[in-house]
Amino acid sequence: MEGNIYDVAIIGAGPAGASLAYFLSGFNLKVALIEKKKYADTPVRCAELVPKAITQLYGDKIDGINNEVSQMETYIEGSLANIIKSPGFILDRNIFVDFLIKSFLKKGGTYLNSSTFLNALHLDNSRQKHKSDLSVKLAENSSRKFLSANILNGISIKVKQKDKIINLKTKILVGADGPNSAVAKIMNSFSDTDNKVQKKIPSGSCYIAGFQENLTKETNYENNTKIFFYPHLTCGYGWLFPKKSSINIGVAISMEAVKRDGLKNTYQRFKNELIKNNAISGNEKQNGVISGLVPVSGISPEVVKDNVMLIGDAAGLCNPITGAGNFNAAVSAKIASEYIKKALSSSSLNVLKEADKEINNFFNVSLSHGRSKRKMLEANWTTNDFEGLIKKTWISFRDYWHER
Numbered sequence: 001m002e003g004n005i006y007d008v009a010i011i012g013a014g015p016a017g018a019s020l021a022y023f024l025s026g027f028n029l030k031v032a033l034i035e036k037k038k039y040a041d042t043p044v045r046c047a048e049l050v051p052k053a054i055t056q057l058y059g060d061k062i063d064g065i066n067n068e069v070s071q072m073e074t075y076i077e078g079s080l081a082n083i084i085k086s087p088g089f090i091l092d093r094n095i096f097v098d099f100l101i102k103s104f105l106k107k108g109g110t111y112l113n114s115s116t117f118l119n120a121l122h123l124d125n126s127r128q129k130h131k132s133d134l135s136v137k138l139a140e141n142s143s144r145k146f147l148s149a150n151i152l153n154g155i156s157i158k159v160k161q162k163d164k165i166i167n168l169k170t171k172i173l174v175g176a177d178g179p180n181s182a183v184a185k186i187m188n189s190f191s192d193t194d195n196k197v198q199k200k201i202p203s204g205s206c207y208i209a210g211f212q213e214n215l216t217k218e219t220n221y222e223n224n225t226k227i228f229f230y231p232h233l234t235c236g237y238g239w240l241f242p243k244k245s246s247i248n249i250g251v252a253i254s255m256e257a258v259k260r261d262g263l264k265n266t267y268q269r270f271k272n273e274l275i276k277n278n279a280i281s282g283n284e285k286q287n288g289v290i291s292g293l294v295p296v297s298g299i300s301p302e303v304v305k306d307n308v309m310l311i312g313d314a315a316g317l318c319n320p321i322t323g324a325g326n327f328n329a330a331v332s333a334k335i336a337s338e339y340i341k342k343a344l345s346s347s348s349l350n351v352l353k354e355a356d357k358e359i360n361n362f363f364n365v366s367l368s369h370g371r372s373k374r375k376m377l378e379a380n381w382t383t384n385d386f387e388g389l390i391k392k393t394w395i396s397f398r399d400y401w402h403e404r
């Protein structure tokens, strides 16, 4: 047990968790990064577009940049509706995540792969001897299962590694375990304010579902990203993102549409449109297929609770309209790393609460705006003025930004 005591345990080695591990390394902290997959971020469930600004978050030159893109083209029912400047990179995201993990390992971090986080228990101090400690008295007098005043109480977590159960103790637990986060569920189950939290969850859909093929590039595409809207891509869109020698083509649609029309069928219908419009030939070789969920309900009601925090998709930081979450995952990891370092050096949980405020300050306006645009999209998808609706609800049009 002694060897298994950490300052920080991070669940999930996607872009959020691997970034946090990277940002915390080199500060003499004992950090464990716990990932259920054998190979982190493989397969990559993502179209891999990131804004160029992402590189500024990392001190070093990052690995995993595959291609540079400069503009975004938006098509509505097959016609080009506009082109905007949109400088970005298409990553090989598994290489990027691998680079972050390797940097973390080089600086002494602990990485447990093939290791699934199962459960967490706040250590019950009422059974320990510090009876005079204020935090213990508070805990005994309240119905809360979480203790709130003493960070050093720690959390005990259970991890399944192949057939073995490992018990770890950590001062701070971070859920970077993506959409449908197990840490978020446990965090809410620890809460005595469950009902209030539930009420704060916005109405409307919580996820959209994506399906994507990576195809070998046949012709020399311009280095622009292409976004496609069709009525059959219900409450979502299609994309074509060019890598150096391949292309990511995919769709994301509402969960209702997945049940009604099928995700793969919808993708095939979209691909046929691309072939019809000569965007692709249809003879490209398939290198891989992925599907995945994108959280679109916006920022979670609580991203910090006592010594548990959420970052990335686990905290609902994907843009509810675009589904973009890589940059937000990295930014939330950066903010979390700063407050975790401060909280550990002062042994004060109140410092972590500040991270909740800062994450909200940083993301709330843009994600709430995206959320209200998603509501508009969902309420009006079958409108006769499809073009008008897209122009009000997609980020490349002025009305997205100006009209509420």
Ligand SMILES: Cc1cc2nc3c(=O)[nH]c(=O)nc-3n(C[C@H](O)[C@H](O)[C@H](O)COP(=O)(O)OP(=O)(O)OC[C@H]3O[C@@H](n4cnc5c(N)ncnc54)[C@H](O)[C@@H]3O)c2cc1C
Pocket: 011, 012, 013, 014, 015, 016, 017, 034, 035, 036, 037, 040, 041, 045, 046, 047, 048, 049, 050, 115, 116, 117, 118, 176, 177, 178, 179, 182, 210, 211, 212, 250, 291, 292, 293, 294, 311, 312, 313, 314, 318, 323, 324, 325, 326, 327, 329
């Ligand atoms: C089809 C699709 C296309 C997308 N395209 C883009 C795009 O082009 N640009 C963009 O910015 N965003 C895109 N996104 C969103 C983006 O992929 C996510 O926002 C991003 O992956 C969030 O990173 P994360 O680290 O928070 O979560 P994830 O990437 O989901 O990482 C979570 C990690 O936690 C691990 N994990 C989960 N549960 C456990 C457990 N119990 N124990 C241990 N480990 C666990 C998982 O295996 C995973 O490695 C797309 C999403 C989808 C589905």
